[in-house]
Amino acid sequence: MSVQLTLEDVRVALGGNEILHGVSLDIAPGEFLTLLGPSGSGKTTTLNVIAGLVPTSGGHVRFDQQPVEKRPPHDRDIGLVFQSYALFPHMTVGENVAFPLLTRKVDKAKRRAVAEQMLELVQLPGTADRPVRSLSGGQQQRIALARALAPSPSVLLLDEPMAALDKQLRETMQIEVKRIQQEVGVTTVAVTHDQTEAMTMSDRVAIMRDGNVEQIDTPEALYRRPATLFAARFLGETNLVAVRDGRLAGFGTGVGARSGTAVLRPEDFALGGDLPGSAPRLSVRVTTASFQGTRYRLDVVHDEVGAMIVTLPASTDPTTIAPGTTIELALNDGCDLHVVPEDVESEPPLVSADLTIAA
Missing domain, CATH: 3.40.50.300 (P-loop containing nucleotide triphosphate hydrolases)
Known part of the structure; x- marks a missing residue:
């Protein structure tokens, strides 16, 4: 029993x-x-x-x-x-x-x-x-x-x-x-x-x-709504992007939080050309690209955001994501940003902040 x-x-x-x-x-x-x-x-x-x-x-x-x-x-x-x-x-x-x-x-x-x-x-x-x-x-x-x-x-x-x-x-x-x-x-x-x-x-x-x-x-x-930055970093691969004055760094798009850190998973991205022009996007430089059977895993870098990890479908043309190439990344359609507020690194919030990208 x-x-x-x-x-x-x-x-x-x-x-x-x-x-x-x-x-x-x-x-x-x-x-x-x-x-x-x-x-x-x-x-x-x-x-x-x-x-x-x-x-x-x-x-x-x-x-x-x-x-x-x-x-x-x-x-x-x-x-x-x-x-x-x-x-x-x-x-x-x-x-x-x-x-x-x-x-x-x-x-x-x-x-x-x-x-x-x-x-x-x-x-x-x-x-x-x-x-x-x-x-x-x-x-x-x-x-x-x-x-x-x-x-x-x-x-x-x-x-x-x-x-x-x-x-x-x-x-x-x-x-x-x-x-x-x-x-x-x-x-x-x-x-x-x-x-x-x-x-x-x-x-x-x-x-x-x-x-x-x-x-x-x-x-x-836990994966989608980590309560602290430690939880976000520890579980899975994570991109932590600053939110300043209500806007997502690099992308420039507005979000529903004034400040904090947005948690973006590698699979939250797509190549800019695969999504409508209204999707939030930024240009990055590919530093490494590896084929892993079901996906491509990319390390990319942006001047403001810094280094990020991105995964793309296995059907992606490898010549378009070769190291040294500059590509445009967009957030997947319907992506909800989870933002960890600035003051919760030592104390998890009682209510998580799940925030949809503002138009």
């Missing part, structure tokens, strides 16, 4: 230094939340607090409104998947999956039945009697997930579970982990530094910075 997981003003001090500065989260039953942030942001410490592996110096951790911060890890009804998987090499696959049930004194027949059920869930049927060492990295990751789910935990915790996999397998496993989580319905908290992984698997993402939650929202909302 999944639970509501609540962190209320959680603080952690280690070695005299405060690592978490009042972290608060409210995670719905069955929700998949990912903690995302740079090294040292506090995301792993937050996960370990939920697991009971790190003591708190203040605040509360609640499962369905019941405080658990004083409970040891084995009394929290959690499943934990480590980055290293931590499988037992001397045990078979089935014995690894059933191990949490062995510690709970579940009888042998029931352990075997649950192990078989979990192996079906992670799409590795018939492997119960195989040695763990005979499995690939992706298969071992599935076994670690099956083991964590075997006792039907209320909360599943994932500590960078894809970090050891190669890119293609990691992308496949992101979809698989989300499928399994949705099928089981367990409340899940993951830690990762991989932005694509966070956006692929999560219902919501919490961006962390210096022991605080910078912003928490759906992947799409």
Whole structure:
């Protein structure tokens, strides 16, 4: 059974230094939340607090409104998947999956039945009697997930579970982990530094910075409406363009904010000739252009705006965007500018400013 997981003003001090500065989260039953942030942001410490592996110096951790911060890890009804998987090499696959049930004194027949059920869930049927060492990295990751789910935990915790996999397998496993989580319905908290992984698997993402939650929202909302410049820079490629006296620097077009910083994503641009003459535009010089299969990625520079990143369709004529070429860029039709006000870099705004280009 999944639970509501609540962190209320959680603080952690280690070695005299405060690592978490009042972290608060409210995670719905069955929700998949990912903690995302740079090294040292506090995301792993937050996960370990939920697991009971790190003591708190203040605040509360609640499962369905019941405080658990004083409970040891084995009394929290959690499943934990480590980055290293931590499988037992001397045990078979089935014995690894059933191990949490062995510690709970579940009888042998029931352990075997649950192990078989979990192996079906992670799409590795018939492997119960195989040695763990005979499995690939992706298969071992599935076994670690099956083991964590075997006792039907209320909360599943994932500590960078894809970090050891190669890119293609990691992308496949992101979809698989989300499928399994949705099928089981367990409340899940993951830690990762991989932005694509966070956006692929999560219902919501919490961006962390210096022991605080910078912003928490759906992947799409975080990408389109970052509350601070840190969130804008951290999630995806971003162009930050100044808004002065109600006008967008370089483009000269009016916007609905007096001042601040507009967040323009690389895909918000098109070649000027592909859009009506009324679309806001500026001339830039191409410094690099690379073909990436589904798109061209360009680094361009403008005297006032500075360096920017632009992506264009794969069908674009490469001769028109060669390095050294001057091209005219326009904002895509219907582009809504999201502007971060000047005074919110340290404190996120309660209401975001989504502003349509003024005529």
